Amino acid sequence: MxxxxxxxxxxxxxxxxxxxxxxxxxxxxxxGGAVRTPLAAAAAxxxxxxxxxxxxxxxQGDDTIAVAPPTTTSSTAAPSPRxxxxxxxxxxxxxxxxxxxxxxxxxxxxxxxxxxxxxxxxxxxxxxxxxxxxxxxxxxxxxxxxxxxxxxxxxxxxxxxxxxxxxxxxxxxxxxxxxxxxxxxxxxxxxxxxxxxxxxxxxxxxxxxxxxxxxxxxxxxxxxxxxxxxxxxxxxRQEWPPGDRVVARCLDLTMRDGVDWVGDPLKWRPGAFSGAGVDAWLAIHDQAGVTAYCHVYHGEAATARPGDTSPQDGALVKVRWSDGRGIDPTSAQVALGGTVDTAKVGGLEIVDAQGQTVPAVLVEGTFVARLDDQPPLDARRGLTKGFQIRVLDHGNQVVETVTLE
Amino acid sequence: MPDTDAELWARGDKASFAALFDRHAEAVWNHAYRLTASWSLAEDLTSATFLAAWRRRSDITLVRDSALPWLYTVAGNLARTEFRRLGRFRRALRRVPDDDVVPDHAERVIAAVDDDRALRRVLDVVGSLPKAEREAVELCLLGELSTAEAAQVLGVAEVSVRSRISRARARLRAVEER
Incomplete structure (x- = not known):
């Protein structure tokens, strides 16, 4: 751009x-929460x-915003997400x-x-x-x-x-x-x-x-x-529940959005962390195979996004989540996370479409990686298309290379 | 798994919309500030922009797969529509004393800066520009979109956008030199 x-x-x-x-x-x-049937406008x-x-x-009434977007056909009433x-x-x-x-x-x-x-x-x-x-x-x-x-x-x-x-x-x-x-x-x-x-x-x-x-x-x-x-x-006053405070805070903020995937927040544990930075990501897991990815913004826990919950199915590595941020129109960050077969995988390297290689952090079967200096988010099809994941065994030898679509 | 803006937009579900919000909220918020010179107003304008986007998502064809040009356009339209309708928005801007920045919430959270005075001066001039120039300025100079993107979202040739910006730039420079 x-x-x-x-x-x-x-x-x-x-x-x-x-x-x-x-x-x-x-x-x-x-x-927050699942989208419900909107209540009648101005209901008593x-x-x-x-x-x-x-x-x-x-x-919850209907919206009354007057907007004249440049490309329109007809106005369509849609349920508000609020x-x-x-x-x-x-x-x-x-x-x-x-x-x-x-x-x-x-x-x-x-x-x-x-x-x-x-x-x-x-x-x-x-x-x-x-x-x-x-x-x-x-x-x-x-x-x-x-x-x-x-x-x-x-x-x-x-x-x-x-x-x-x-x-x-x-x-x-x-x-x-x-x-x-x-x-x-x-x-x-x-x-x-x-x-x-x-x-x-x-x-x-x-x-x-x-x-x-x-x-x-x-x-x-x-x-x-x-x-x-x-x-x-x-x-x-803060009343910290047992366990990791970043995880607790992240789940606290996430639950306020009414999500339905958290379940018992006390079951969740921290996994891999992408490292310091304005936008960092912490993988968390519920000890039963479900992962989520907590946004840590300026060092403070923000909300978490759920990961894909499909089974590992024998795969050495499974990407369960990715996200992109484009604060500056000229560059962006891409983060991705997932799970690995801990018995066989000792490390991961992520290679982006430009050839930049970033090691992924592995903790308790989860991984997360953040790649900076990415092209603008709108300049390609798919955030991670063309990325490669090099899977290393515990002897640091490449055992598989996965190309993301 | 989130993909391009266009794919999220086409999906049209709440989770996809949330992903779009997370992706572009900061950019739209900053743009809204540049349209209003107030972080409080920027917050309301940003919210209204995304709410409008949600309502009109089925009507919109994204430019270059990016939602940002359209979101910027909606923000500009909302500010301008309200301004035209009631004229209170402009008065609200003028009401803010130059030496007394409005103490809004965002400014308590982040360090206060003295950008507001200069920005209000620029907005005064931008508000007086012909519509075509004003739209180009809002998208390209305030929003920092490329002229190609602005041309597509405005439905005009890129050379027209460049010409409009050139004319507007002269007026803005004149303001700067006062």
Whole structure:
């Protein structure tokens, strides 16, 4: 990809995308969990409390973005991928959860389940969020923030970004939209309702909320940046589960996306690591043949991608995952990982299409390798097409060369 | 296993779209900043761009198998459409005092820089360019796409893009020399 002859005067350099910004946008754009049938647009929300079972409903409207892409035929309505929302509500809490939050079980009104986390709502507007590696509680003394002229209020923004508020009395419907730079309504966002509370699982920087009440609609604007900082509004502590902390953190963040392949996070162990760098990759495995590849961005664990789960079938090496990143239009990185037959394989060398050779790291039957200075991602068919893997035995002799398609 | 943008795009499923997001989010976010001079606005604009991409994925023919030119075009269209419709976007940019950078979330995460003032000055000029020049500038100068890619995504000859950029460059240089 050739570059323009000149650049704009004073054009600022590109910045690395901070992981929390990436994650926030990713949740907003990609959502989490399996794609479900979209709920009816602007569906009324209601909470039913019958026989102790609390049912929460979510609203998710249709998008209203006006776009004029250069090559179009007709507009096609498609389900939005934004799908992180309340998945379960249970009365009270388990003794363990209540204890971790410092609540008495009888104080807890209900426990709200979201992908990868649980939020306990206790009496007197006390809240607590539990993830795989963190526990955070709100500080009631930090106060609440009026919304819709004081008819509603914002009570807490949990550590994972879930925003909790109290609706005006008699609310029958809640709609949440995100404003684009102009401030105009752009896209409806999921909002869930549990009893007198509303929850916004994915917060945008600026949002508009409209409550439908018996006396008419009440609206308000939510500016995330105007809310208290996390350290003002919350007290948090990390609770590391047994095992490797990078693996735990990676799975914690991954489970918040609602993935269905993690299972018991305590079974996962670290495997091969691609080495230091802005973008590094850690292979992890569940000790039962399933692998995943954890992105370590600027030294911090981010989310993991599942590997192909097909059987090894006697192969010495099996590529189970690959990924490419093209921050700079002129170059890219390609990473790949997989599994090896540990009895027969002592090492791997990856040779890219340009002839660059990189040794792969092997740990506990997993391998991962990162290749820098790759051609732009769009300049070839297939990220790893033409790559070769030289399989070495334990005596460092080449026993097989595999060419990737 | 992820492959080219075109293959992911054609697949059209959520996992493929997530892979496209992971691949291009940083580039689109930076481009959105160059269109808005605000990291907060860039975050919203980036999200909106990908959401629009998801909605229109079945309508789009990718240029050179890369989603990036089209994503840049969508980001530009979104900013411009909103700007045309309400005019608030431009006012929001002007409202930011030159000596008081808006303290947005991203700027708390990464070190604050003083690029915003110069970028707002450039955007003022870019916003006043004729549409054809503005589109070429956004894709080639702000987005750093090649003129060939811009030509394809804009549906014009490459020589036209070069000519538009040449005219726009003169105006931008004039701004720089003030």
């Amino acid at each position: 050739s570059q323009p002859e000149t650049i704009v005067p004073d054009l600022p350099p590109r910045r690395p995308l901070p992981p929390d910004v990436r994650e926030r946008m990713r949740r907003r754009v990609v959502g 929300v209601a909470v039913l409390a019958a026989g102790g079972a609390i049912v929460a409903q979510s609203t 799908d992180v929302s309340v998945i379960a509500v249970a009365p009270r809490a388990t003794e363990d959860d209540a204890a971790r939050c410092g609540f008495a079980v009888t104080e807890v009104r209900f426990t709200i389940g979201l992908p990868g986390r649980r939020i306990l709502a206790a009496a007197n507007d006390r809240f607590c969020e539990i993830t795989h590696t963190e526990v955070s509680r709100n500080k009631p003394e930090a106060g609440t923030f009026p919304l819709a002229g004081g008819a509603a209020s914002l009570l807490w923004r949990a550590g994972t970004g879930v925003l909790i508020g109290r609706m005006p009395a008699g609310t029958s419907d809640v709609k949440l939209t995100v404003a684009l730079p102009s401030g105009g309504p752009v896209v409806s966002m999921p909002v869930s309702v549990v009893e007198d509370l509303f929850l916004i699982p994915q917060s945008a920087v600026r949002m508009s909320v409209v409550f439908t009440t018996a006396s008419g609609p009440l609206s308000g604007e939510i500016d995330i940046e105007a809310l208290p900082r996390p350290d003002v509004w919350s007290q948090s």
